[in-house]
Amino acid sequence: MPVKDYIRERFFPHIWCQGCGHGIVLNSLLRAIDALGLSKNEIVMVSGIGCSSRISGYVDFHTLHTIHGRALAFATGVKMSRPELNLIVPMGDGDALAIGGNHFIHAARRNIDMTAVIMNNRIYGMTGGQFSPLSGFGTLATTAPYGNIDHDFDIVKLATAAGASFVARTTTYHVKQLTDILRYAILHEGFSVVEILSQCPTYFGRKNRLGNAVEMMEYYRNNTTPIGSKSKKENPDLIERGIFVQDERPEYCSEYDKLIEKAMKGH
Numbered sequence: 436m437p438v439k440d441y442i443r444e445r446f447f448p449h450i451w452c453q454g455c456g457h458g459i460v461l462n463s464l465l466r467a468i469d470a471l472g473l474s475k476n477e478i479v480m481v482s483g484i485g486c487s488s489r490i491s492g493y494v495d496f497h498t499l500h501t502i503h504g505r506a507l508a509f510a511t512g513v514k515m516s517r518p519e520l521n522l523i524v525p526m527g528d529g530d531a532l533a534i535g536g537n538h539f540i541h542a543a544r545r546n547i548d549m550t551a552v553i554m555n556n557r558i559y560g561m562t563g564g565q566f567s568p569l570s571g572f573g574t575l576a577t578t579a580p581y582g583n584i585d586h587d588f589d590i591v592k593l594a595t596a597a598g599a600s601f602v603a604r605t606t607t608y609h610v611k612q613l614t615d616i617l618r619y620a621i622l623h624e625g626f627s628v629v630e631i632l633s634q635c636p637t638y639f640g641r642k643n644r645l646g647n648a649v650e651m652m653e654y655y656r657n658n659t660t661p662i663g664s665k666s667k668k669e670n671p672d673l674i675e676r677g678i679f680v681q682d683e684r685p686e687y688c689s690e691y692d693k694l695i696e697k698a699m700k701g702h
């Protein structure tokens with residue numbers, strides 16, 4: 436199906452700045468869904484607030500545009516009541532890991548079947564470029580004009596430690612890998628986390644003198660490497676891309692069904 440058949444054209448033109456990475460993520464996501472042959476009615480997209488979260492307004496699935504940081508909590512409610520549906524949750528790094536950090540670790544720990552798509556642009560884009568927990572030490576932001584003294588953390592390591600059963604990372608430069616990873620993530624039964632390095636040329640790029648969108652994407656090309664590559668051994672600063680975790684583990688809704696059965700037998 437052409438990608439345009441999955442979108443709500445009445446909401447276009449979109450709100451994103453020229454060169455924003457989030458549009459690339461939307462395109463890859465729709466291509467992944469198309470490759471899986473899912474019908475629009477089988478998908479529920481739940482999001483909070485942010486430039487990245489705006490994706491839920493543009494797609495013609497069942498959609499819920501909810502509160503900043505609470506998308507995973509709403510998605511958990513939907514999944515518990517309709518476990519047969521595919522839940523996709525697009526989030527920004529602020530939405531997922533600042534205000535939403537607690538929901539994130541617990542959704543991962545429960546291994547509830549949904550796909551968390553985290554667009555990591557290392558900044559709060561929508562509200563004007565405040566630093567996020569992913570900005571990193573020494574970066575500049577509207578709220579860190581003399582340099583950020585907060586340290587960041589590694590989303591892949593956090594998700595893995597919290598118990599996510601599918602964990603991957605890629606970038607907006609690597610669109611083929613992005614589409615493939617999203618396809619595997621949606622297929623996976625359990626909590627899937629896909630971190631996507633996605634450029635915000637307007638705030639993160641401009642403040643940190645990283646050039647335009649193309650230059651920011653070239654940075655992704657030059658500073659990332661497939662997991663376990665030879666270049667990673669030679670240059671440990673390179674950021675690894677690929678699927679880090681893909682495990683079969685008991686899924687929350689299936690276990691909940693078993694619990695209901697047990698309780699019914701008990702009476």
Ligand SMILES: Cc1ncc(C[n+]2csc(CCOP(=O)(O)OP(=O)(O)O)c2C)c(N)n1
Pocket residue numbers: 484485486487488502503526527528529530531534554556558559560561562567
């Ligand atoms: C409860 C609440 N707190 C704060 C805000 C303001 N707010 C809206 S979006 C946002 C951060 C957006 O950053 P991120 O989630 O990283 O997404 P991006 O816009 O960078 O894609 C904030 C702080 C809000 N809408 N609601």
Ligand code: SF4
Pocket residue numbers: 450451452454455456457486487556560561634635636637638
């Ligand atoms: S502010 Fe940044 S994240 Fe938001 S639309 Fe513009 S480029 Fe994208």
